[in-house]
Amino acid sequence: MINIQSLTFSYKPGRPLFENLNLQLQPGHIYGLLGKNGAGKSTLLKQITGLLFPDAGKVEVFGEVASERNPSFLQDIFLVPEELYLPKVKIKQYLATRACFYPNFDHKAFAAYLKEFDIPQHQYLPEMSYGQKKKFVISFALAANTRVLVMDEPTNGLDIPSKSIFRKLIAGTLTDDKCIIISTHQVRDLDNLIDSIVIIDNHRIIFREAVETVTDKLSFKVVPQLNPAETVLYADSNLRGHAIVTPNQHQEHSRIDMELLFNAVLSNRQSIQEIFN
The missing domain is CATH 3.40.50.300 (P-loop containing nucleotide triphosphate hydrolases)
Incomplete structure (x- = not known):
């Protein structure tokens, strides 16, 4: 179209x-x-x-x-x-x-x-x-x-x-x-x-994916503490702990967080691209 x-x-x-x-x-x-x-x-x-x-x-x-x-x-x-x-x-x-x-x-x-x-x-x-x-x-x-x-x-x-x-x-x-x-x-x-x-x-398109694909490849969750052994693509601290984006290695189901995704793509672009490519 x-x-x-x-x-x-x-x-x-x-x-x-x-x-x-x-x-x-x-x-x-x-x-x-x-x-x-x-x-x-x-x-x-x-x-x-x-x-x-x-x-x-x-x-x-x-x-x-x-x-x-x-x-x-x-x-x-x-x-x-x-x-x-x-x-x-x-x-x-x-x-x-x-x-x-x-x-x-x-x-x-x-x-x-x-x-x-x-x-x-x-x-x-x-x-x-x-x-x-x-x-x-x-x-x-x-x-x-x-x-x-x-x-x-x-x-x-x-x-x-x-x-x-x-x-x-x-x-x-x-x-x-x-x-x-x-x-x-x-x-x-x-x-x-x-x-x-x-x-x-x-001034360039750096990310274009369906939401379904994003939730297949990435996991969005809130954890009380960061785990050094876990690959964290982006973390944002809040009153509940830490909102994080990680590779979805265990096929977990999570609800997409647009703000977290946006910040993850901007701050960790190469790692994100490797996951989706």
Whole structure:
């Protein structure tokens, strides 16, 4: 569905942000795009949605060149940006002028999403808090029912109950023909939601694995004390002891911890790569 080949891009001449980057994303999956500040996550999302153009290489979505931004491409892809810029209108006016651009827009679903997030349908957009605006845009994005949904830091501004609702709605909207990409720094918000992980660092894809593969090869657990005889790929001390990532040598079943995995990949990249390769 999304095919990125030999992508090279720079904001300044001679200082490439991406160089020969390759990535393929398939329908039927929720991808978590993780990375530090400045790693290039938002830039990559803009390449996928055709808001930035490659210097070299290609970015194709549904077989179409993203940078050409053909109507058939635009009506089937939606980006929820980190920064929101909404017009000075009421929700109904916004709906009347924008839903028409998405042939599969589901008005009943949109009303249901607003109700889930406790957003009145008659609300005037400028009077909303940042969190309410984020919930409104998420509701519109889900109701647009596009085959590709791209979300940049969607949980920023959401309170804890709203994050729970967000995860439920995202999980419920995925179908075999849809691809959802979520970029976030708040990696714990993606636990139990995504099924594939992409980590970008120093402007390169350094890790791309399915969650099932990760839990087959790695074990996540909390121990009261570190055992010198045990291979620990990453450890984080907390009030309960030590949260650790180890090779899953005994085929243990454990629940993935996105934050631990992210830190393990960044701090112990070679050992992680050897395990997965």
